[in-house]
Amino acid sequence: MTALVLxxxxxxxxxxxxxxxxxxxxxxxxxxxxxxxxxxxxxLPVFHVKHNSTEIDSPLYPxxxxxxxxxxxxxxxxxPVFEKTVNSAFIGTNLEVSLKxxxxxxxVIAGLTIEHCISTSVRxxxxxxxxxxxxxxxxxxxxxxxxxxxxxxxxxxxHAELAxxxxxxxxIMDTETLMDELDKSIE
Amino acid sequence: MTALVLxxxxxxxxxxxxxxxxxxxxxxxxxxxxxxxxxxxxxLPVFHVKHNSTEIDSPLYPxxxxxxxxxxxxxxxxxPVFEKTVNSAFIGTNLEVSLKxxxxxxxVIAGLTIEHCISTSVRxxxxxxxxxxxxxxxxxxxxxxxxxxxxxxxxxxxHAELAxxxxxxxxIMDTETLMDELDKSIE
Numbered sequence: 001m002t003a004l005v006l007x008x009x010x011x012x013x014x015x016x017x018x019x020x021x022x023x024x025x026x027x028x029x030x031x032x033x034x035x036x037x038x039x040x041x042x043x044l045p046v047f048h049v050k051h052n053s054t055e056i057d058s059p060l061y062p063x064x065x066x067x068x069x070x071x072x073x074x075x076x077x078x079x080p081v082f083e084k085t086v087n088s089a090f091i092g093t094n095l096e097v098s099l100k101x102x103x104x105x106x107x108v109i110a111g112l113t114i115e116h117c118i119s120t121s122v123r124x125x126x127x128x129x130x131x132x133x134x135x136x137x138x139x140x141x142x143x144x145x146x147x148x149x150x151x152x153x154x155x156x157x158x159h160a161e162l163a164x165x166x167x168x169x170x171x172i173m174d175t176e177t178l179m180d181e182l183d184k185s186i187e
Numbered sequence: 188m189t190a191l192v193l194x195x196x197x198x199x200x201x202x203x204x205x206x207x208x209x210x211x212x213x214x215x216x217x218x219x220x221x222x223x224x225x226x227x228x229x230x231l232p233v234f235h236v237k238h239n240s241t242e243i244d245s246p247l248y249p250x251x252x253x254x255x256x257x258x259x260x261x262x263x264x265x266x267p268v269f270e271k272t273v274n275s276a277f278i279g280t281n282l283e284v285s286l287k288x289x290x291x292x293x294x295v296i297a298g299l300t301i302e303h304c305i306s307t308s309v310r311x312x313x314x315x316x317x318x319x320x321x322x323x324x325x326x327x328x329x330x331x332x333x334x335x336x337x338x339x340x341x342x343x344x345x346h347a348e349l350a351x352x353x354x355x356x357x358x359i360m361d362t363e364t365l366m367d368e369l370d371k372s373i374e
Contacts, residue, residue, distance in 0.1 A: 163339050
């Protein structure tokens with residue numbers, strides 16, 4: 001059984017100024033929304049993960065506007081929402097137990113940001129024994145200043161992390177390809 | 188209490204051909220050895236983590252020469268060794284329980300490779316509540332071919348991953364600075 005896990009698809013992660021100076025893949029949330037629609041249409045399980053930052057300055061601090069889900073990925077009443085305060089969707093939540101209780105073996109993971117919460121959650125999901133598909137155009141990175149003082153653009157951070165996760169932790173696929181596969185494989 | 192956690196400091200991780208075409212920081216294992224010496228001298232706890240690959244072609248497959256610890260970081264009889272089969276040092280091992288049983292709150296992490304087992308273990312350590320120092324010149328990366336088909340050199344993979352871990356998951360420090368800090372802070 002395959003489930004969709006959407007991680008930190010919250011408004012605040014469009015606020016570049018807090019996380020860096022630029023973000024790639026501005027269409028990531030819309031693609032998360034397209035994934036959500038096809039999983040609902042196919043009646044496959046959907047899990048939402050929401051980040052409640054413990055830093056008062058963060059756009060994801062509870063009760064701030066930025067903490068709200070992006071309009072493209074509003075959970076339905078019957079879709080479980082797991083709240084977390086760290087990067088991994090599996091630490092401090094019942095996500096692993098809930099997935100295993102439903103005999104879910106395969107996860108389609110999307111959301112933000114690839115270099116922080118997505119990478120941490122994909123790595124743990126894989127090491128916990130799930131088969132993971134990470135959707136390349138339904139995630140995004142922010143730029144960083146390195147330990148060496150050099151600036152690493154969002155596109156470099158994005159592609160380096162995708163390369164690190166590829167094969168070792170996840171199969172990488174874009175939204176269109178995944179939607180085609182789902183349409184073909186499941187009646 | 189601070190402990191040293193050395194991860195996958197095994198001979199096989201010098202075999203570039205299996206993991207990529209080039210590795211940066213050839214001195215990483217020697218720097219792990221220097222960290223090990225100062226932790227022993229200061230009588231601070233040391234934990235070794237060893238990877239037993241489940242892939243028969245891997246240099247880290249059990250009973251192969253590559254599975255052995257590097258000569259610079261041979262464990263002493265009284266130093267615990269945790270064996271793992273996935274990237275995270277905390278999955279399928281008793282490492283977390285052992286650290287917490289000894290009231291260890293701070294971890295100095297070093298070993299290989301930064302983009303796979305070190306990153307995964309640093310991320311989990313931080314999310315599990317440990318304060319983490321990652322030693323920049325006591326770890327190393329291999330080059331990768333990206334999802335976009337471009338080649339990402341070991342130095343780019345290394346610095347991008349270090350940038351992703353910095354501040355969010357760990358304090359980054361080099362071996363010399365860490366050894367000076369340990370010499371100053373602990374009698």
